[in-house]
Amino acid sequence: MGITIRTALAAGVLTALAAPAMAQDITVGVSIPAATHGWAGGMNFHAQQAIERLEEVYPQVDLVLATASDPAEQVSDIEDMVATRGIDALVVLPFESEPLTGPVQAVAESGVWITVVDRGLSVDGIEDLYVAGDNAGFGRVSGEFMASALPEGGKIVALRGIPTTIDNMRVEGFEAAIEGKNIEVLGMEHGNWNRDDSFTVMQDFLSRFPEIDAVWASDDDMAVGVLAAIEAAGRDDVQFVLGGAGMKEMIARTRDNDPMIPANVTYPPAMIATAIELTVVGQVSSAPVAGTFTIGSELVTPENAAEYYFPDSPF
Amino acid sequence: MAMTDAEQGSKARTRLPPMTVLGPILALVILVLVGAALNSNFLSAANLTNVLSRSAFIGIIAVGMTFVITAGGLDLSVGAMAAFIAGLMILVMNAALPALGPGVPIVLLGMAVALLAGLVAGLLNGFMVTTLGIEAFIVTLGTMGIYRSLVTWLADGGTLSLDFGLRTYIRPIYFDGILGMTWPMIVFALVVIVGEILMSRGVFGRHCAATGSNEHVAHYSNVRVGRVRLITYAMLGLLVGIATIMYVPRLGSASASTGVLWELEAIAAVIIGGTVLKGGFGRVWGTVLGVLILGLIENILNLTDLVSPYLNGAIQGVIIILAVILQREGRSA
Numbered sequence: 001m002g003i004t005i006r007t008a009l010a011a012g013v014l015t016a017l018a019a020p021a022m023a024q025d026i027t028v029g030v031s032i033p034a035a036t037h038g039w040a041g042g043m044n045f046h047a048q049q050a051i052e053r054l055e056e057v058y059p060q061v062d063l064v065l066a067t068a069s070d071p072a073e074q075v076s077d078i079e080d081m082v083a084t085r086g087i088d089a090l091v092v093l094p095f096e097s098e099p100l101t102g103p104v105q106a107v108a109e110s111g112v113w114i115t116v117v118d119r120g121l122s123v124d125g126i127e128d129l130y131v132a133g134d135n136a137g138f139g140r141v142s143g144e145f146m147a148s149a150l151p152e153g154g155k156i157v158a159l160r161g162i163p164t165t166i167d168n169m170r171v172e173g174f175e176a177a178i179e180g181k182n183i184e185v186l187g188m189e190h191g192n193w194n195r196d197d198s199f200t201v202m203q204d205f206l207s208r209f210p211e212i213d214a215v216w217a218s219d220d221d222m223a224v225g226v227l228a229a230i231e232a233a234g235r236d237d238v239q240f241v242l243g244g245a246g247m248k249e250m251i252a253r254t255r256d257n258d259p260m261i262p263a264n265v266t267y268p269p270a271m272i273a274t275a276i277e278l279t280v281v282g283q284v285s286s287a288p289v290a291g292t293f294t295i296g297s298e299l300v301t302p303e304n305a306a307e308y309y310f311p312d313s314p315f
Numbered sequence: 316m317a318m319t320d321a322e323q324g325s326k327a328r329t330r331l332p333p334m335t336v337l338g339p340i341l342a343l344v345i346l347v348l349v350g351a352a353l354n355s356n357f358l359s360a361a362n363l364t365n366v367l368s369r370s371a372f373i374g375i376i377a378v379g380m381t382f383v384i385t386a387g388g389l390d391l392s393v394g395a396m397a398a399f400i401a402g403l404m405i406l407v408m409n410a411a412l413p414a415l416g417p418g419v420p421i422v423l424l425g426m427a428v429a430l431l432a433g434l435v436a437g438l439l440n441g442f443m444v445t446t447l448g449i450e451a452f453i454v455t456l457g458t459m460g461i462y463r464s465l466v467t468w469l470a471d472g473g474t475l476s477l478d479f480g481l482r483t484y485i486r487p488i489y490f491d492g493i494l495g496m497t498w499p500m501i502v503f504a505l506v507v508i509v510g511e512i513l514m515s516r517g518v519f520g521r522h523c524a525a526t527g528s529n530e531h532v533a534h535y536s537n538v539r540v541g542r543v544r545l546i547t548y549a550m551l552g553l554l555v556g557i558a559t560i561m562y563v564p565r566l567g568s569a570s571a572s573t574g575v576l577w578e579l580e581a582i583a584a585v586i587i588g589g590t591v592l593k594g595g596f597g598r599v600w601g602t603v604l605g606v607l608i609l610g611l612i613e614n615i616l617n618l619t620d621l622v623s624p625y626l627n628g629a630i631q632g633v634i635i636i637l638a639v640i641l642q643r644e645g646r647s648a
Contacts, residue, residue, distance in 0.1 A: 035472020038570065044472050163625055189617055189624050194572050195474075199565070200369060204617030207362040208354060221474070221570075228566050232490050233361070249476070314473025 025060045026283050029081035030276060031074055032093045032117075034067040035314075038221050039193075039245055042269035042315025043093070050273035054280050061280055071099040082107055089113035089283055091275050097122045113282065117275040119166065129282070130292045131275040133267055138297035139170035141265045142242060143177025145299055146216060149240065149262065153182025154213035157205045159191035159198050159222045170218060186212065191222040198225035206233045214240050220247035220264070227260065245269075246300065246308055247315055255305035264300040266308060269315055271295045335589055338641035339604040342587075342634070346611045354618040362614070364497060368489065370610035371499035372397070375558040377581040377602045378510040379551030381590050384582070385514070385597030386547045387527035390440060391455040393555050394577030395462035400432045400559040401569035402466040405475045417484040425485075425563070429556040436462070437552015441545035459578070467571040474570040482567035489565040499561040506554065510599040520597075523547060527594025584609055587638045608638060 030051065035041040044067060051063040064085055068074035074095050081087050090112055094100040101122040108114045108126050116127040146156065158174070161167040171188075178185075186209050191198030198217065205212065206229060215230075215238060217223035223243030230238050243250050244265040253261040274295065282289035300308050350357040376393050383390050408425045415421040436458070443454040469475060477485075492498045514520035522543045525533035534540050563569070586592055587608055588601025612634055616627050 035467060035571070038474055041470070041472025041474075160624070187620065190627075194575075195566050195568060195570070196573070200613065201617055203365045203369070204362075204614055207356045207359065207365065208618045221572075224566060224568070314471045 026058075026089075027062045027064060027085050027087045028089045028091065028276070028279060028283065029078070029085065029087040030063060030065045030091045030272075031077050031081070032065075032067055032272060033074070033095050034069040038247060038315045039267075039269050042313050043272050045313050045315070046270040046273045047276065050276045054276065058280060058284055061284060063276070063280075068095060071095040074100060075103045078103055078107060082110065082112070087112055089115065089279050091115040091117065091272075091279050093117040093272060093275075094119055094121065101126070113279065115275050115279045117272055128290045129275070129278060131271055131278065132292060132294045133271055134294055134297050135166050135169040135267075136173040138244065138265055138267050139173025139175075140177045141297050141299050142170075142216060142218065142244060143174040145242060145263050145265070146174075146183060146214065147178050147181040149242075150181075150183060150213060153184070155184045155186050155209070155211060156214045156216055157186050157202075157209065157212055158188040158216040159201060159218055159226065160188060161190070161193045161219060161222075163190060174216065174218075191217070191219075191225065193219050193221055195221050195225040198222035199229050200225075202226040202229035203233070206230065206235055210237075212238050214238065214242070217241050217243045219244050220250040223250060223261070245315075248309055248311065248313060251300060251305050251309045254300055254302055255309060257302050262302070264305075264308070266298045266300060268295060269313075270310075335642045339588055339601055339608065339638060342638040342641060343604050343608055343611070346608060346615065346634075350611060350615045350618070353615065353621070357615070357618060360495070362618075364495075364500075366607075366610050366614045367503075368497045368499045370606050371503040372558045372562050373577060373580050373584060373609070374503045374603065374606040375506050375554050375561070376551070376577060377584040377606050378506050378599055379547075379554035380581045381510065381585050381588070381597045381599050381602045382514070382520075382523055382547040383551050384585055384590055384592060385520075385527050385594055386523040386544050387530065387594030388444060388451045388544060388547060389455065389582070390548065390551055391452065391578045392436075392440060392458040392462060393551065393581060394574035394579075395459045395466070396433070396436050396552070396555050396574075397559050397562065397577060398466045398569055398571070398573035398575075399462035399469075400429050400436070400556055401563050401573055402469045402475045403432050404429045404559060404563055405477050405567075405569055406469060408481060409478050412478050412481060417481050421481070422485055422488075426560050429559045429563075430553060431556075433552040433554070433556025433559070434549060435552070437549040437555070438545070440552065441548030444548065445541040445544045463571065466569060466573065470570055472571070474568050477563065477567035479567075482564075485564040486567075487564070489561060502557065502561060506557070507599060507603055514597060514599045519543070519546070524595055524597065527591075528596070580609060583635055587635060589642055605638075608634070 030047060032047055033040055035044040047065060051065055055063055064081060066077035068077050090107055092104060097119055104114060104121060105126050114127045115129040117131045118133045120130060160171060187205055189201045191201050202225060215226050217226045220243040223241050226241050240260055240262050242263060246264055246266045250261055250264055254264050278289045281287055356362055404425045407428045408421055411421055411424055440455055440458055443449050444451045488498055492501060522538045525538050526540050526543045530540055584605030585602050587605035590597040612631050616622060616630060622630055
C-alpha cells in the first residue's frame with residue numbers, strides 16, 4: 001500500500017517536473033537555507049521576488065527554487081535538481097561550507113555553471129561566480145561608526161552572534177577598527193542573533209556595569225532585545241545602540257532620526273537576488289559574469305536610510 | 316527506598332533530611348553564595364527581579380511538565396507550542412485592533428486565545444498518547460516540528476510583531492506588578508502553590524504517581540490511567556498558554572527562534588528538582604529549585620568574565636549533572 005502510493009506519487013511528480021523542462025531551453029536551480037530566522041526570511045523573500053521577475057523577463061528560462069532546513073537536506077535538493085531537472089546553472093547559498101563542498105564540486109564537474117552566495121566553499125575554484133557578503137567589512141564599518149560617534153572614547157558592551165566563522169570575522173573587523181580610539185569594551189557575550197537571548201544578556205550587563213555609553217548589538221534582532229532591556233531598566237546612560245543587517249523597522253527608526261538608533265550597517269539578504277540575476281544574464285547573453293562580486297557592508301544614516309527601506313520584505 | 320525516606324522524613328527529623336531533599340537546596344545555596352562573592356550587584360533587588368521574571372516562563376511550563384513526567388509521559392513540543400501560541404496571539408490581537416482599539420477587551424481576547432490554543436494543543440498531544448496509544452516521545456516530537464513550522468509559516472519566515480501602540484499598552488504585564496513583585500513572578504508563585512497542593516495533598520497527584528510508577532497496578536487499583544495522562548497533557552498545554560501570556564508583552568514579537576530549547580530547559584529543571592524521569596515520583600517544589608538553579612547559572616555567567624562565553628554551555632551542563640549526582644549519592648548512602 002505504502003509503496004504503491006509512493007511510486008505513484010513519485011511518477012506523478014517526475015512527469016510534472018519533466019514537462020516544463022522539455023519546453024524551455026535553460027533551467028537554473030536555486031538552493032538556499034529555509035527561512036528559520038529574520039535574515040534568512042528576507043533572503044527567501046528576495047529570492048522569490050527575483051525568480052518571479054526573471055521568469056517574466058526571460059520566458060525561455062525556468063527557475064527552480066528549493067529551501068532546506070539543514071545541510072543534508074540541501075545536498076539532497078541539489079542532487080534532485082541535477083537528476084530530475086537537468087539544470088544548466090546552480091545558484092547555492094551553502095548552509096555550511098564543509099558539507100556542501102563535495103556535492104557542489106561534483107555538480108560543477110558535470111559541466112553545470114556554479115554560483116556561490118554569501119559563504120564560500122572550503123575548496124577554491126569550484127564556483128564560476130562568487131557573490132560574497134563582506135563580514136570583515138561589516139565589523140570594520142560598525143567599529144568605525146562607533147569610533148566616530150564616541151569621539152572622546154567611551155565604555156561599550158558588545159553582543160555577538162552564534163559562535164561561527166562569520167561571527168569571528170565580524171568581531172575581529174570591529175576590534176581592529178576601534179583599536180587606539182580609547183573605546184573600552186567592558187563585556188562581550190553571545191546573544192545568538194536572537195531577541196530573547198540578547199534581552200537576557202543585556203539585562204545582566206546593565207546589572208553588572210553602572211555606566212555604559214553605547215552598545216554594539218551587531219544585529220537588528222539583537223538590538224530589539226537590547227532596547228527592551230534598557231527601556232525596562234530605565235537607564236539613561238546608554239546613548240545609542242548600533243545594530244546591523246538592515247531590518248526594516250530599525251531602518252525606519254534611523255530614517256526618523258531616533259537618537260537611540262543613529263545608524264545601521266547593511267548585510268543585505270537581497271544579495272541572493274544579485275546572484276540569481278547575474279547567473280541568468282550569464283546564461284541568456286554573452287555578457288561575462290564569471291569572477292567574484294563582493295557586496296559591501298554600508299553605513300546607513302538618517303540621510304540615506306530611505307534607500308535601504310523595503311516595506312514589503314518580511315525582514 | 317529513597318522515596319519512602321522522603322515521605323517518612325517527619326519520623327527521621329532528628330537526623331539531617333536525606334540528600335534527595337538536600338541536594339537541590341544545597342546546589343541553589345552554593346550558587347547564590349558564588350554569585351554574591353563574584354559580583355556585588357548579584358543580590359540587588361533589580362538583578363533578582365530580572366532573573367525571577369525571566370525564569371517564570373520556563374518555571375510555569377516546568378510545573379506542568381512535572382505532572383506529565385510523574386505520570387510517565389514526556390512533552391517535547393512545549394517550546395514550539397509556546398512560539399506558535401505567541402504568534403497566534405499576536406496575529407489575533409493585531410487583527411482585532413481596528414475593531415476593539417487598545418484597551419482591556421483586546422488584552423482579554425489575546426489571553427483567551429492563548430489559553431484556548433494551549434488547552435487544545437495539550438489535549439491533542441494527550442489524545443494521541445492515550446487514545447491512539449502512540450509513544451509520547453514520538454507524538455510530541457511530531458507536534459514540535461508542526462508548531463515550529465507553523466510559526467515560521469505564519470511569520471513568513473520573518474518576525475511577527477505586535478502593533479507598536481498595543482505593545483506599549485500591554486508591556487506592564489511583564490514589567491510591572493505589585494508590592495515589588497512583577498506579574499510573571501506572581502503568576503509563577505500562584506502556579507507553584509496550586510501545583511504543590513495538587514501534587515502532594517490532592518488525589519490527582521497520587522494518581523499521577525501511581526500511573527507513572529506502574530500503569531497496570533494503577534489500573535487495577537481503580538485509577539483511570541488514560542484520563543489522568545490526558546489531564547496532565549491538557550494542564551501542561553494550558554500552562555504553556557499562561558507562560559505565553561507573560562512572554563508576549565516583553566518583546567511584543569514571535570519568530571521561528573522563539574522558545575527554542577524551552578522543552579529541554581523545562582525537563583532539565585524537573586529532573587534537577589528530583590522528579591524521576593521514568594515517572595512514578597514527582598515534586599513541584601523541587602522543580603522550582605531546578606528552574607532557579609538554571610536561571611542563576613546563566614545570570615552568574617553573564618555577570619562575570621571568569622569563563623570564556625564559548626564555554627557557557629559546558630558550565631551549565633556540569634552543574635546540571637552535579638546537581639543530580641548530589642541526589643544519587645544520597646540514595647546509595
